[in-house]
Amino acid sequence: MFIITGSSPKQQVVGERVAPCQDCRQETKHRVHRHYAVKHLFWFPLFSMGTKYVQACTRCNLHSEAPPPEPGSVPLAPLLHRRGFMFPLGLLLLPCVVFPLLGALTSGARSVSTGSGEVPTEVAQPAGFNERFSAQPEDEVVEKKLQALFEEMGMRSVTLEAHSAKVEGHVIRVVTARSSRLKKVSDGDRIRLLEAMEAVADEHFASDEIFLGLQGRLLWGGHSHRGAGESWSRVVDGSTPNPETDALLALQQREGPSAAGAEPDAPVAPSAGTEPVEPSAASAE
Structure with a gap:
């Protein structure tokens, strides 16, 4: 007993x-x-x-x-x-066992809380994105509006960022929402988040090309794109394209034809066996 x-x-x-x-x-x-x-x-x-x-x-x-x-x-x-004798011996050895165990449990709890979204995750952006895209005042307005909207929806761990770039009068904008809890968000909720971002983008950037994205700790889990004057194309999956990379590629494609047309004509080299004509000799004849 x-x-x-x-x-x-x-x-x-x-x-x-x-x-x-x-x-x-x-x-x-x-x-x-x-x-x-x-x-x-x-x-x-x-x-x-x-x-x-x-x-x-x-x-x-x-x-x-x-x-x-x-x-x-x-x-x-x-x-x-x-x-x-085992009981008093156990009392003496108890701190040697309990304190390391408590330390391991505390560090594990901290890592779980960090992974649950209490601390935002730093994610590297594609090379060249920060040099070409920047946050304009109108981007900051949209960023603050979406941040307040997501907090009302209960997504307090989401970090919003908005950037834009302009080439030959064409504006390309990128709006991203990052959260380390995105893995726990269902596809239906991700669609609702993208729809909210699309509605705000239509309200403020009706004539611009826009890339939207939802990112978790590592992977992107939601992507939406709309060209100027076009309808939205939305994808929700476990891994979706990077909107920042797509926006940078779209910017480079628009800069390609303009850069090629701005290049001056290269001088034509004289053919073999043809001597250049002196201006004085041509006028004397």
């Missing part, structure tokens, strides 16, 4: 002696018993307590209290019984 704390009565025969018996009215052989209690905590016996000696007549079995035997004639009662 599981007992938290208590004491268990014990007895043992430690020897025999010849002593007068009150019932037999003569000297008979008596067995000497040691009676004591073992104090225990949980299932660990700790120490002996309440030791006394009783002698029993071997003829009539009369029990009577006896004085302690002479030292050395019988073995002493053990102070610590069996595994009793």
Whole structure:
């Protein structure tokens, strides 16, 4: 039976002696018993307590209290019984086991809370994006509006960013929402988030090309694109294209034809065997 704390009565025969018996009215052989209690905590016996000696007549079995035997004639009662030393030893070693375990659990809890979205995740942007795209005042307005809208929807761990670039009068804008909890967001909720971003983009940037994206800790989990004067194209999946990379590629494609048309004509080299005509000689003829 599981007992938290208590004491268990014990007895043992430690020897025999010849002593007068009150019932037999003569000297008979008596067995000497040691009676004591073992104090225990949980299932660990700790120490002996309440030791006394009783002698029993071997003829009539009369029990009577006896004085302690002479030292050395019988073995002493053990102070610590069996595994009793394990409990005090465990108390001494408990801090050595508990403190490292608590430290490991605390660090694990901190890593879980960091992964659950309490601390935003830093994600590297594609090379060249920061040099070509920047946050304009109108982008900051949309960013603050979407941030407030997402907080009303309960998405307080989302970080909004808006950037734009312009080439030959054509404006390309990128709006991203980053959250390390995106993995726990269902596809239906992701669609609603993209729809909210699309509605705000239509309200403020009706004539611009826009790329929208939802990003988790590592992967993008939502993508939406709309060309100037076109309808939205939306994708929701476990891994979607990077809107920043797509926007940078679209900007480079628009810069390509204009850069090629701005290059001056290369001079034509004279063909082999043809001597250049001197201006003075041509005028003399």
